[in-house]
Amino acid sequence: MKRKMSMNTHAQFVVPPPAFLHGLPTPKPTLLFAIASDDVNEVRQVLESGEAGPNDQVGPQSALAFTLTNDKLSHKNEIVKALLAYGADPSALRNPELNPSAQVSSEGSEGVSGSHSQPGETMPEGMDPATRYYVTRADSIHTRQTSQLIYRSFFRPLTRVRYDLIGQDWALEQLFRVLSMHSQRLSVAPIVVLLCGPSGHGKSLLARKFGSLLDIPTHTVNMTTLRSTHDLWQSYSMSPYEEPSSDTLAQFLLNNEGERCVVVLDEIEKVEDPKALYSLLMPWELGRCSLETGKRHVDLTKVIWLGTSNIGHNFVFEHHDSRPDPSKPVTREEYRGLMDLLRPHVSQCLGASLLSRVTTVLPFIPNAAKTLSPQDVEAIVMKVLPSYVPSEGARSLHRAVSNQLVDLI
Template sequence: MFAIASDDVEQVRQVLESGDAGPNDQVGPQSALAFTLTNDRIINKVDIIKALLSYGADPGALKNPDFNPPQHGTEAAPLNTPHATTLDGMDPATRYYISKADAIHTRQTSQLIHRSVFRPLTKVRYDLVGQDRVLEQLFRVLNMQSQQLSVAPIVVLLCGPSGHGKSLLARKFGSLLDLPTHTVNMTTLRSTHDIWQSYSMSPYEEPSSSTLAQFLLDHEGERCVVVLDEIEKTEDEKALWSLLMPWELGRCSVEAGKRHVDVRNVVWLGTSNIGHDLVFEYHESREDPDISVSREEYVELMALMRPRVSQRLGASLLSRVTTVLPFVAFSLEEKRAIAAEAIYSLAGDMVRTMSPQQIESMVVKALPHYLAAEGARSLYRAISSQLVEM
């Protein structure tokens, strides 16, 4: 209760991580979720709810009067479920995450890596709006590897339009698993040797004085993550040839005449804008583009995307890639959730003065400014403009 009331998301996570409290513990007469939803003094409400859900909070408790006691109303309706704990009483972002956590599909997807070392990755669904099918397919691949159904290293290419979560997923992958991560900015490579001499260049990681070669030596044989950012923007495609052997055999020759390094347990994540036009073409061809893609539709898009990536990067390289995951266009519900999250992220203390109707109005005004090619960034920009005017 004190962690939630403190309005400190990190403190809530620390309490849940330590096991000092559970996500389904009662806070007085309410569940932790109900307590958070009905507390009007909390600014970081959405982020706290996401933290509770990521650690297993059950949205079903909101429908249980033992965990969400009804409030007294009028004589005609003496008992009412608190409006803030109903879907109609939630802002679009909260409604999106509560509905997602309560969906059968979410639980089924989690079961794919339930007993795997990759299980902490299930938390990423509450950092990422949309892309449920991406996560489902990713969990399938990781499950195969954890059961030793595949002997080759894990190589995953995240492809598609900007602003749809590729870099976010790549960044969260290592941190959620508490694995060392090295990020290579592929736009800086000029020769096949450059990749091994590249320093980690992610603004979200601590500055490192180790090259990729040294990173792999330091973590030889261990599980770790290498992110190859903007992999298709390498100036000379020959720079990618040095990845052929590590991706196929799990062995890496970082320098001529030196011994091979064991990289079988490295997870290689590449991000790329390849196929962004294909994603939008497929999206527009669907019967109802405003709803989320089905599993069948996503499998079809994957089949269309792999040849496109192969044409760009070469069949030799792509034959060693475990899976190509296209990031799909946002549904209408997902756009609304992103716009609402932008309000909470950008407005700061101003959120305290906003009514639910005002937030809903801002979301509606932002939607016409959505640009598919820019994804979430265009909605954040639209919300920012409204806040400036306010």
């Protein structure tokens, strides 16, 4: 029995139903084709649409095992990250029913009864450093426990951001705890989160991803451009990653009144006149305010306010260097201690009145990786140069360098 699938008016190809091959269940072919296309966007679209799940079988394998054992994929790491971000279970790699390998006898002949082992490409030592980092991270108990905090809430898609950030697990855990409280209606105040610390550690990336992962509108205010309170509500969105809009912040909030949306206050501490922040006191405390003098109050209870800031830049590094062994990962207790110590610094900069209305201050910390010597840097450069792909340009070098650096974490 054969099934015909028409591709166009001139050609057809025949696909035998997988259910008739070795008694295997019929897989959803869309995920197989998306992975085989070597296009991570295709994989994301299939998973996002619900046409297939990240733990579906692709032939005799799980989707994750199929990806890891496919040596034809140039973007294997990105596809693995996408599968993990949407919930692929790494424990399936240890299941022979979902990750089968050839039966090999003691003489090495296939097809003869003998020991059964996990394919080498699906074992940590058989993965490249970057892939190993993400698979191991997804397989950890802490990752699963953190995900459970918002597993059944509106905020669940945010768990995917952990595959874009490196070394900020405690910040994400604390964020998920705050969001869990709001999901369970344990807190009635609006959500106001300040992301603080050194540049280049993922604050802006998290703020940018927030709205897109939740599929809700975002408005980004460049706080360095404000000169007065009036300027805040009349500011246009300044992010190149958002859809172009001619709406001011006031119009954006009116258009999304009573609905979930995100307002990013980028570089909040660099506002020219601190008085420009005073108009945030009421919406941050009560979830409502009048956007224009004499106008009605607008419902802002569901707005998620995200502020990014370099406040505490030096303090975070000093705290990191003062630890007994800075080369080791920060513990949960150390991170919470840093949160408590950083808050007075933020209060001194932004004012106690404003900070008292902030849900949580999340410091972004340095990665626990050793400082590279010039010899190490030169060695990495020499290793990645052969990975340059002209058709992919600098991205191929970026990927190769990332693979080398992740191995140090």
